Amino acid sequence: MGNNISKFYGKLHLRTIIVVPFLLQLVTAVGLTGWLSFRNGQEAVNELATQLQVEIGDRVGQHLDVYLATPHLVNKINVNALKLGFLNFKDLEKTGKYFWKQLQVLNVSYIVFANTKGEYIGAYHRNNGIYSIDIFNPSTKGKIISYGTDGKGNRTKVIEVVDNYNFKEEPWYADAVRSGKPVWSQIYQYKDEKTTLAISASYPIYDRNKNLIGVMGIDLILSQVSDFLRNLKVTREAKVFILERNGLLVASSAPEKPFTFINGEAKRLKASESNEPLIRETTQNLMQRFGNLNEIRNSERFYFNLNGKREFVQVKTWQDEYGLDWLIVVVIPEAEFMKRIHANTQTTIILCAGSLIIAIFLGWKTSKWIVKPILALNNAAKKISERDWEQKIPTGRSYEIQQLAKSFKKMTLHLKESFENLEQKVKDRTAQLAEANSELEQKNALIRKVFGRYLTNEIVATLIDNLEGLKLGGERRIITILTSDLRGFTATSERFPAEKVVEILNFYLEHMADVITKYQGTIDEFMGDGILVLFGAPTARENDAKRAVACAVEMQLAMLKVNEQMKTWSLPPLEMGIGINTGEVVVGNIGSEKRTKYGVVGSQVNLTYRIESYTIGGQILISESTLREAGEIVKIKGQKQVQPKGVNQLISIYDVDGIGGEYDLFLTKAKDELFRLSEVIPIQYTILDGKHISSNVWNGTLVELSAKEAKVSNTNGEGDEMPPPMTNIRLKLLAPNDGRVGEEDIYAKVLEAQAEKGNFYIHFTFIPPSVKEKLEEIYKSSS
Numbered sequence: 001m002g003n004n005i006s007k008f009y010g011k012l013h014l015r016t017i018i019v020v021p022f023l024l025q026l027v028t029a030v031g032l033t034g035w036l037s038f039r040n041g042q043e044a045v046n047e048l049a050t051q052l053q054v055e056i057g058d059r060v061g062q063h064l065d066v067y068l069a070t071p072h073l074v075n076k077i078n079v080n081a082l083k084l085g086f087l088n089f090k091d092l093e094k095t096g097k098y099f100w101k102q103l104q105v106l107n108v109s110y111i112v113f114a115n116t117k118g119e120y121i122g123a124y125h126r127n128n129g130i131y132s133i134d135i136f137n138p139s140t141k142g143k144i145i146s147y148g149t150d151g152k153g154n155r156t157k158v159i160e161v162v163d164n165y166n167f168k169e170e171p172w173y174a175d176a177v178r179s180g181k182p183v184w185s186q187i188y189q190y191k192d193e194k195t196t197l198a199i200s201a202s203y204p205i206y207d208r209n210k211n212l213i214g215v216m217g218i219d220l221i222l223s224q225v226s227d228f229l230r231n232l233k234v235t236r237e238a239k240v241f242i243l244e245r246n247g248l249l250v251a252s253s254a255p256e257k258p259f260t261f262i263n264g265e266a267k268r269l270k271a272s273e274s275n276e277p278l279i280r281e282t283t284q285n286l287m288q289r290f291g292n293l294n295e296i297r298n299s300e301r302f303y304f305n306l307n308g309k310r311e312f313v314q315v316k317t318w319q320d321e322y323g324l325d326w327l328i329v330v331v332i333p334e335a336e337f338m339k340r341i342h343a344n345t346q347t348t349i350i351l352c353a354g355s356l357i358i359a360i361f362l363g364w365k366t367s368k369w370i371v372k373p374i375l376a377l378n379n380a381a382k383k384i385s386e387r388d389w390e391q392k393i394p395t396g397r398s399y400e401i402q403q404l405a406k407s408f409k410k411m412t413l414h415l416k417e418s419f420e421n422l423e424q425k426v427k428d429r430t431a432q433l434a435e436a437n438s439e440l441e442q443k444n445a446l447i448r449k450v451f452g453r454y455l456t457n458e459i460v461a462t463l464i465d466n467l468e469g470l471k472l473g474g475e476r477r478i479i480t481i482l483t484s485d486l487r488g489f490t491a492t493s494e495r496f497p498a499e500k501v502v503e504i505l506n507f508y509l510e511h512m513a514d515v516i517t518k519y520q521g522t523i524d525e526f527m528g529d530g531i532l533v534l535f536g537a538p539t540a541r542e543n544d545a546k547r548a549v550a551c552a553v554e555m556q557l558a559m560l561k562v563n564e565q566m567k568t569w570s571l572p573p574l575e576m577g578i579g580i581n582t583g584e585v586v587v588g589n590i591g592s593e594k595r596t597k598y599g600v601v602g603s604q605v606n607l608t609y610r611i612e613s614y615t616i617g618g619q620i621l622i623s624e625s626t627l628r629e630a631g632e633i634v635k636i637k638g639q640k641q642v643q644p645k646g647v648n649q650l651i652s653i654y655d656v657d658g659i660g661g662e663y664d665l666f667l668t669k670a671k672d673e674l675f676r677l678s679e680v681i682p683i684q685y686t687i688l689d690g691k692h693i694s695s696n697v698w699n700g701t702l703v704e705l706s707a708k709e710a711k712v713s714n715t716n717g718e719g720d721e722m723p724p725p726m727t728n729i730r731l732k733l734l735a736p737n738d739g740r741v742g743e744e745d746i747y748a749k750v751l752e753a754q755a756e757k758g759n760f761y762i763h764f765t766f767i768p769p770s771v772k773e774k775l776e777e778i779y780k781s782s783s
Helices: 002-010 014-084 092-105 171-179 223-230 277-290 335-385 399-451 457-465 489-493 498-518 544-568 603-613 624-630 769-782
Strands: 110-115 120-125 131-136 144-149 155-162 197-206 212-221 239-244 249-252 259-262 265-268 300-306 309-319 325-333 473-486 522-527 530-535 576-591 596-601 620-623 634-642 651-659 675-689 698-705 709-714 728-733 746-750 759-766
Touching: 014 197, 014 212, 014 223, 014 239, 014 309, 014 325, 092 110, 092 120, 092 131, 131 155, 171 197, 171 212, 212 223, 223 239, 223 249, 239 277, 277 300, 277 309, 277 325, 325 335, 473 544, 473 596, 473 603, 489 759, 498 522, 498 530, 498 544, 522 596, 530 544, 544 576, 544 620, 544 624, 544 651, 576 603, 576 624, 603 620, 620 624, 624 634, 624 651, 675 709, 675 769, 698 769, 728 759
Parallel strands: 576 620
Antiparallel strands: 110 120, 110 212, 120 131, 131 144, 144 155, 197 212, 239 249, 239 325, 259 265, 300 309, 309 325, 473 530, 473 576, 522 530, 576 596, 620 651, 634 651, 675 698, 675 728, 698 709, 709 759, 728 746, 746 759
């Protein structure tokens, strides 16, 4: 990290180094001061908002305490007057005047008494300022008749008649009767003034025997609470509102009414559906924060963001002994207090920008005065670096620069002498290194040429470039292993001279090696006609499994060229089987200090050989782990369950048809149709176990034949078992007349294809030329 910092500073101009730190100090000081000022202002705003919210909440609570206590206090006074005989509810006319006089001095809108006989007397202070007395009794025939009054409370003319009125269904009467004690009614609307929402303080009155006499009620108009909230001195954008626990709006400081009209009927408004954004969003935030308004038990303060701006919220509970349980909510936008702070911040930014401009100018002038002689020395140094030794060394305006110039002049003289001596030494040493390098390149070329015939280029490069590559030892690594083998080549090789066998193998292996090299495979070894290839060692790549499958497909396609040459040599075509497996093995240098081989060991290598042993000519079988690593681009045409030797359970192997994606390689599909023989061909066959031939001999007949396959019928008897699928067998043809056994051996593999009982299918892996000609004649005549 220290080197990186040094490199960074090394690229900076001296003028920048002089000016920038000074500017950074200035900007940091001014910016930090402005930030601290802003933060302190913001904290002061939070504190002020909290104090204001507490004060407003307390004032609203005190107002509710006084305003809502009045009706119940008047009810108690009237009940006491009744008990003392000053008030007689049997004389409803005097009672009406008494209520009328109370309205003159009390801040209530309606005082009423109704008895169980269906009689009703009330005094009403209407919204238009008129005082009226309302009467309801059996003589009014279900109507409330409202009379205007004079200055003494005497009734005058009828001013309103309300039909079909049943006071016993009204909340102020029904709630009191139901509870049997003084209560608040539900908030309800007047039938004659539908835009008026009221709440009644109801008081049930009983005689000495606890029999209900009637209910006295006093109404409060809730719009008076809203008027009080609007007159509070908060801020211009602040909102104060009161909620019931069910979310319905009781009153608010907003001009919006706490109700809405639906089909001509007034319906109370939910605060969460208010047209006032601040009231609506605050209520929704309360419900999200607490889940339910009933969960708010104490005074709570918090803030939320509305349109990117903070809103301070205080919610306070208000309750009384008669059952009211309301929430007082005070919302104050932070922006109301932040205007002055933002103005101060703008002033700070302007001052900071002005200071920065002045500092840049002064720094530039100062640095220019300091740097000018240093730049002259730098130009002189550049000329000297070009061996222009005769330079005039400039002197500066300060003592330090003058001393630097003198030292520079002395250094120039010493450099001139040293350079001349060094130049000669470099010439001599360069000639020596060139000679040594030429010898080393010749030796490396020889090593690559000699060892490249026995090892892959990657392994040779590792040995030459890295001495650690010579050490014995290995490492565990997940790689993909490919092994191939020619079907029936052992029997073919026995029919030709050794020189011809080697010529065939060299031609075949040359083509296979070219394909393997193309796909960056490492040829671990040639084993006669077999090849062992590693993908992922010594160099691991992400697509090892994919390249292995693509390599196998192209190897099978390359067999077409190989067999064209075999045909030119008048030799039978070769067939190759390939097995591929992916798993963990040990790879590295194996052997001794005298003799070392880069190789691979492990059970996964043996499993690969087992998988290859299940193949027939032209087939590629891969393990489940290879299919999983290679992915969906591998195209499969078949799957089988096998249990190879040394494996304790069944495994799945897959028959590859090709590979898509960037490789786009697919095996050719040769048509090989079986035809039933008009005359069956008698045979004897024995089962091969590895390289060993079983001593048991079975009889059978070839009943169907194609160019590469046949169907065998077992003639030994129903009790004899059929050879298991994937088994290698050796066949001999029998003379049709006397049953003599032929001398030529035919080799084949039992296929998995289902045949009727006592029959099985085989794929020929080797047919001697003489026998092949005979079978081809029979096949052509049958087809």
